[in-house]
Amino acid sequence: MKRLVSAGLLVAAAAGAACAGAGGAAAGGGEAAYTVPRTPDGHPDLQGFWTNTTYTPLERPAGITKAFYSQAEAAEIEKKAAAVEGEQTEPGTAADVHYDFTQFQLDRSQGGVASNVRTAMIVDPPDGRLPPLTEEGTRRSAARAEARKRAGGQYDAIQNMALSVRCILMDRAGPPMLPGAYNNNYQIIQTRDHVMILVEMIHDARIIPLDGRPAVDSRVQQWMGSSRGRWEGDTLVVETTNFTPKTAFRGSTERMRLVERFTRTAEDTIEYRFTVEDASMWTRPWTAELPMKKTIGPLFEHACHEGNYGAANILAGVRADEKRAAAR
């Protein structure tokens, strides 16, 4: 190619990415007013590469009663969690049988954590926990468990395995977009009337029209739903419906209505907040919040299904075990 990569640019971006620690627009107020840059079309500019890698759990851990850790507590928790990941490098341990995440900087501590002093992502209900299930939700959960039992063992067939193992859907693709263990990276591109969010894992591109169109026919059910967006002040608001019941986000049904809010609160931060409404499942809506931090690009192609030797090898291994057991 004609032009070589500008190493300087990459380094500058990396410096912006790795700086964790600040931990918190979320902690509330106090920071100097930030003026959001604009795209050539005049919209708030959310473009670039972002990560929502975190050690913060969705629900508040048992025994924790406060909404925020102190900076020192949060730093200590990150340090401990990073140490657990680091143990994968210990040769000969049980954790060492898989390839080493730390070797490829896939571990969160090296990849860049979007630090957060919250004790949980869930901010409402105020106890940081998912709301109680409705009667129908309880029934549906039981019916799902029953259906799984009828389908047989997890390794009887590919269809019984996790969606992520099958390369169909990752948590972080969402929506809502929740981080997993690694590659929690996103690229946002904006035009006059669309926003595109490329999720690195399984190359899922969410294309969100901003033109006020109605929702698509309810019979069009999709793994990632169908999204429509609008600007409310400087916040991008994305509403998603038309989910399939198979998506089952934390048990959600096809009636889930999701509203995500993206607000750029600093040069290196987008505050990401989402509210889940699903009257079939939960007795009330619930809301979670986590930061997205600027990271380095580009995103490389994540061809998951095409190289899914893991799923085939797991199934082959279990079949071989069964044969051996039968021969005994």
Place this chain on the structure above:
Amino acid sequence: MRILLLGATLVMATTLPACAPASGQSAGYRAPRTADGRPDLNGIWQALNTASWNIEAHAAAPGAIPALAASGAIPAGLGVVQGGPLPYRPEALARRDEHFAKRVTLDPEVKCYLPGVPRATYMPFPFQIVQSAQHVMIVHEFAGAVRTIYMENHTEPPADSWMGWSNGRWEGETLVVDTKGFNDQTWFDRAGNFHSAALHVVERFTARSPETLTYEATIEDPQVFTRPWTMSMPLYRRVEAGARLLEFKCVEFAEDLIYGHLRKPGT
């Protein structure tokens, strides 16, 4: 909006779907501009031809699955390749014919693999162009395949991939995309036309009217072909109200084919 002239152009385009001349730009059409002054190619586009079955000229023929009868048959096409048969090396031509014979099991499309370039462009699925000054994204409905075209900071491909590594530039009205770094796993069509990892594709996207683009792709692959060759076709804007890409996450449709032999017996 420049919709007034549209009627006439559309009629012309739809009466000449597969065989439109497509070589070069339509005289004098100037696309609307994005806010940063580039030709605005944003939108949902789709090919309207039978290149997905065979990029070369072909008569109608029975399909690979006899049970599907007429509904699975191959529709005829005038072909999208400019100038004569594809210039295969002799051993490569034999491999193409073998691909065709075994297409039900060998065609990567059947397995829901990322379709590669240029094949993704003319499959019977729409794709969307999402443009910024730094990146032009091409998002395909089929398998959710995504291409990032780097308009700045051009680099060599860091590794091989299914959809390749694309560097782009504007030449007047035309988006020129130079793509390399492919693996050798993708095909050009269901007829088994194929390439090696040495594939180098240069594509040209040019607006020819508000609702049509001219698409050209020049293919260079000295391991498979004796000379570079070019395909061209018009692409049509999906103009229906509320048009949007829908999900075609086809992995689950291919699972029994790929993993069926590993299912627990009797389940």
